[in-house]
Amino acid sequence: NEDVLILAIESSCDETAAAVVKNGRTVLSNVISSQISTHTIYGGVVPEIASREHIKAVNYVIRRALAEAGVGLPEITAVGVTYGPGLVGALLVGVAEAKALAYAAKKPLIGVHHIEGHVSANFIEHPDLEPPFVCLIVSGGHTHLVIVKDYGKFEILGRTRDDAAGEAFDKVARAVGLGYPGGPKVDRTAREGNPHAIEFPRGKVDGSPYDFSFSGLKSAVLNHINHAKMTGEEIHVPDLVASFQNSVVDSLVSRTVMAAKEYGYGQVAIAGGVASNTALRAAMEQACNKAGIRCCYPSPVLCTDNAAMIGAAAYYEYCNGNIAGWDLNAVPNLKL
Numbered sequence: 244n245e246d247v248l249i250l251a252i253e254s255s256c257d258e259t260a261a262a263v264v265k266n267g268r269t270v271l272s273n274v275i276s277s278q279i280s281t282h283t284i285y286g287g288v289v290p291e292i293a294s295r296e297h298i299k300a301v302n303y304v305i306r307r308a309l310a311e312a313g314v315g316l317p318e319i320t321a322v323g324v325t326y327g328p329g330l331v332g333a334l335l336v337g338v339a340e341a342k343a344l345a346y347a348a349k350k351p352l353i354g355v356h357h358i359e360g361h362v363s364a365n366f367i368e369h370p371d372l373e374p375p376f377v378c379l380i381v382s383g384g385h386t387h388l389v390i391v392k393d394y395g396k397f398e399i400l401g402r403t404r405d406d407a408a409g410e411a412f413d414k415v416a417r418a419v420g421l422g423y424p425g426g427p428k429v430d431r432t433a434r435e436g437n438p439h440a441i442e443f444p445r446g447k448v449d450g451s452p453y454d455f456s457f458s459g460l461k462s463a464v465l466n467h468i469n470h471a472k473m474t475g476e477e478i479h480v481p482d483l484v485a486s487f488q489n490s491v492v493d494s495l496v497s498r499t500v501m502a503a504k505e506y507g508y509g510q511v512a513i514a515g516g517v518a519s520n521t522a523l524r525a526a527m528e529q530a531c532n533k534a535g536i537r538c539c540y541p542s543p544v545l546c547t548d549n550a551a552m553i554g555a556a557a558y559y560e561y562c563n564g565n566i567a568g569w570d571l572n573a574v575p576n577l578k579l
């Protein structure tokens with residue numbers, strides 16, 4: 244009955260991260276080296292630069308994670324790593340590093356699905372949360388509504404047909420000149436605006452009640468901006484982004500709560516970078532309270548990309564006996 248210590252590595256996008264997690268729920272260290280400032284001048288993540296930055300940071304980040312946890316590699320039970328989905332060059336840095344460490348230290352290697360990692364951030368934040376529950380995963384690259392049937396077992400109810408929720412935030416932020424990364428800036432700016440100032444469409448997909456669509460909303464926002472420019476009307480940015488955000492939040496919350504009610508689950512969780520959005524958290528909490536459903540979300544640092552969540556997911560994969568071979572490879576479009 245020994246403690247299981249996972250050294251986890253995450254490098255799927257623009258954060259190089261390493262963490263040590265005990266028994267899937269207790270974070271002993273959580274080190275994140277963000278590349279955001281490097282990519283800001285390009286207005287988004289440049290994949291080739293991301294790979295190079297990961298190579299520069301990965302060893303340092305791992306050493307820090309072990310030091311802060313006060314453990315050495317020999318005391319680690321297993322090495323977990325994100326192997327997809329994500330940028331292939333970025334993923335390869337983490338995967339190669341994890342393989343080398345695990346092989347040298349004679350430890351089991353565990354491949355983790357990035358989205359399963361995001362979901363598992365909730366296990367860290369809420370020690371008593373256990374499957375089954377409904378989970379909304381909203382990040383820069385993904386928008387999924389799933390039932391978490393058991394640890395590592397998902398049933399997908401819906402997904403986005405076009406843009407991911409975070410992508411929509413980033414594009415709207417760019418269009419109104421708030422810069423990159425857009426999500427947190429829209430979140431902050433929207434607090435000074437009226438969410439009902441402009442009536443934007445709620446994206447619906449005919450015949451698929453749990454699917455999302457944000458491209459129509461994005462076009463409506465861009466049309467609004469172009470129209471104002473042509474007529475010389477002044478754009479009230481806080482009202483605009485608050486109204487946009489309100490439409491996104493409405494779509495996300497209504498489908499999530501509808502799913503919980505229809506499938507009869509008493510717990511809802513949100514995950515991914517957009518789960519740190521203050522309006523989404525407040526609206527989900529309110530809708531769940533009204534429906535008598537428990538609402539969970541991780542603290543902001545566990546919502547955006549980090550390795551602690553990968554360590555949590557890796558623990559449950561380890562318990563399920565899912566040990567990877569030395570041929571583990573990066574899978575950029577890995578399916579859930």
Ligand code: KG4
Nearest residue numbers: 382383384409426427430516517520547548
């Ligand atoms: O999970 P994440 O760190 O990376 C991916 O796996 O994609 O998510 C990043 C996304 C970005 O699109 C970012 O703009 C968005 O999450 N985001 C937010 C907020 N914080 C981050 N979106 C809305 N409100 C926020 N507070």
Ligand code: ZN
Nearest residue numbers: 382516547548
């Ligand atoms: Zn992510």
